[in-house]
């Protein structure tokens with residue numbers, strides 16, 4: 001029998017749904033927050049603000065509070081080069097290298113037959129639509145060096161072969177098993193410069 005009031009258990013459950021948290025950390029975060037009432041208020045306000053303002057760019061699926069994200073809306077970014085990434089945090093990582101002046105396309109995940117994630121679950125159809133309508137010349141696959149990242153890269157390179165575009169993949173400076181998110185800027189920057197054609 002749970003001795004906690006409902007509202008506390010609900011908050012624990014919400015934290016528990018986040019990746020990499022688990023019930024113990026969820027409980028610790030909840031108790032910590034409940035003991036800091038001022039922070040709790042600004043946390044609640046931020047969540048509320050996020051809920052009302054969050055949008056996904058209609059072109060690349062990056063997070064935004066507008067119809068288009070600031071990168072797609074920027075006339076100086078090259079729309080004919082698309083860097084394909086799995087997650088929002090990967091856009092941040094590539095942006096920090098300062099080496100890329102094209103646009104992005106977020107797949108919202110990677111292929112994973114074990115977890116039941118198929119091409120239909122990712123924004124792949126939307127990518128081919130962009131290639132067909134935006135005069136895209138180059139696709140750079142900036143995907144994690146994992147089984148899922150490799151599977152996704154192989155699938156995409158086969159699928160995109162029918163288009164008259166250059167397809168490249170980040171160079172192997174990135175160690176196997178590494179996430180783009182956690183790759184340092186220097187390594188990522190050199191992997192981007194030395195990308196290899198597929």
Ligand SMILES: [Zn+2]
Nearest residue numbers: 057060069072
């Ligand atoms: Zn965008």
